[in-house]
Amino acid sequence: MAATKRSPKSPVDVEPGAVFAFRTSPLHPGSPPGTGRFGALAVVARTPEVIVVAVFDGVWDRVPALEEVREHRVLRRRRFAHTGRPAVFACGVDDPTGLTGLTALGTAPLTAEQTKLAAPYLSPRSVGTSFSTLALADSDVEGEWRWAHDREALLREQEAVEERRRLASEAEKERYADRLAALTWEQLLSETPFERWTPSPPFPPAAFRRAAVRRVHQACRELRDLGPEPRKPAARKVLKSLVQWFNTADRAAGWVIETEEREDISLVLEELAHVAGHPSLVMEADAWREW
Numbered sequence: 001m002a003a004t005k006r007s008p009k010s011p012v013d014v015e016p017g018a019v020f021a022f023r024t025s026p027l028h029p030g031s032p033p034g035t036g037r038f039g040a041l042a043v044v045a046r047t048p049e050v051i052v053v054a055v056f057d058g059v060w061d062r063v064p065a066l067e068e069v070r071e072h073r074v075l076r077r078r079r080f081a082h083t084g085r086p087a088v089f090a091c092g093v094d095d096p097t098g099l100t101g102l103t104a105l106g107t108a109p110l111t112a113e114q115t116k117l118a119a120p121y122l123s124p125r126s127v128g129t130s131f132s133t134l135a136l137a138d139s140d141v142e143g144e145w146r147w148a149h150d151r152e153a154l155l156r157e158q159e160a161v162e163e164r165r166r167l168a169s170e171a172e173k174e175r176y177a178d179r180l181a182a183l184t185w186e187q188l189l190s191e192t193p194f195e196r197w198t199p200s201p202p203f204p205p206a207a208f209r210r211a212a213v214r215r216v217h218q219a220c221r222e223l224r225d226l227g228p229e230p231r232k233p234a235a236r237k238v239l240k241s242l243v244q245w246f247n248t249a250d251r252a253a254g255w256v257i258e259t260e261e262r263e264d265i266s267l268v269l270e271e272l273a274h275v276a277g278h279p280s281l282v283m284e285a286d287a288w289r290e291w
Contacts, residue, residue, distance in 0.1 A: 006054045009104075010097050011043050011134060012051055016118075019070075019108055021063045023101035024142040028157045036061060038101075039141030040069045041134075044110055045118035046087070049201050051095075052121045054114050055087035055137045059145050063285045066106040074113055075140055079147035080158070087140040088117045089130045092199050098135035124254065126179035131202035180274050185224040188275065189217055193268050197261065204256035208249065215245050216268055235276040236284070239269060243288040251291050265291075 011020055024037045035162065038060045045052035058072035075087040110118070120126035138159045193216050197203040204212075219242040226234050246265060250257045257265070266285065275279040 002149040010095075010102065011041065011053060012091075012093050012095055012097070014104075014107075016043050016045055017107045017110055018125055019066055019105045020099075020140065021060075021069070021101075021103045021105055022099040024059075024145075025100055025138055027139060027142055027146065028161050029155070030157050030160055035142060035143065037145060039137065040064060040105070041073075041137045042069075042110075042114060044107070044114045045090075045121050048093075050092055050121070052088065052090045052118050053134065053137060054117060055140045057144075058267065059141060060160055063101070063103050064105070069105060070108050073111075074117060075144060077140065077144065079143050079154075086117050087137070089132045089136060090121050090201075091131065091133050091136075092201050095124060095134050097140070098133055099138055110170055152168065183271060183275050185220050185275060188220045188271065194261075194264055196264070202258075204253060204261060208253050208256060211249060212246070212265075215242060215249075216272075219272060223272060226276070230276055230278075232278050232281070235273070236281055237279050239272060239276075239281055239285070240288050243269070243274075243285055247288075247290040255291075262291055 011018065019040060019042045021038055021040045024039055026033055026035060029140045039054045040058060040060075041053045042056070043051055044054045055075045056069055056072040058069060058073040060068070066214070076084045077087055078084055090280055120129050143154075164191050194209050194212055197209045198206070200206060200209075203209070219238055222238045223230065223235060226238075246257065270279070270282045273279050
């Protein structure tokens with residue numbers, strides 16, 4: 001007797017063409033619980049590092065059949081400030097999934113639309129590609145459904161979310177001000193910057209992160225060795241050298257510094273400039289960097 005073929009547990013286990021259904025989740029803590037809705041996605045491309053998925057524009061009140069899903073096109077994002085960008089993105093092959101009720105529906109040939117939207121992800125540094133986790137498919141389906149059918153309530157929930165974020169941001173600013181006030185070279189050297197740069201992708205390779213940590217610590221020691229009140233030109237030289245190191249390393253690694261990495265590096269530069277006693281130097285970094 002032939003062995004029964006086991007259904008794949010996750011989109012990260014399959015080849016392009018595989019289709020999965022999932023149950024959507026409430027968007028926010030204040031959203032109504034138990035949406036009762038289901039969405040679907042297809043794996044449309046794969047490389048050794050990432051898979052690329054396209055989210056379908058259908059919404060069902062149960063797990064749909066493969067034939068039902070195939071009747072739909074790729075979802076277009078139109079909620080809030082979106083203007084119709086397709087719900088296609090890449091995620092790492094070690095993605096933890098984060099989708100509820102994930103169900104393998106089968107395999108179907110890629111459509112011309114899916115093939116076209118997947119193509120940029122197969123070329124390095126293509127414009128318009130985006131990276132996330134599979135959980136984004138959930139918020140895409142649920143968010144677009146509520147934008148079309150329950151917009152006023154969604155807007156109220158979003159306002160509440162933004163208010164919580166504002167309060168959290170203010171609290172974080174206060175904590176950061178306290179941190180800067182007490183920060184020393186010894187503390188910076190005891191810490192490991194860029195710890196959140198994992199996994200890779202979407203973050204830079206581990207070797208790049210380790211080298212960046214070493215180079216930041218080197219800059220800390222160089223600034224510390226300038227004495228308790230270093231002259232501004234001397235501190236500028238150290239910080240500029242550090243920024244130029246990131247320029248060279250980023251270029252050699254294939255341009256891996258993107259938005260989140262840029263923010264983290266800028267934060268490190270701000271702390272170094274502050275402890276050196278010349279916080280205004282961080283404003284000059286834009287003229288030195290290429291990332």
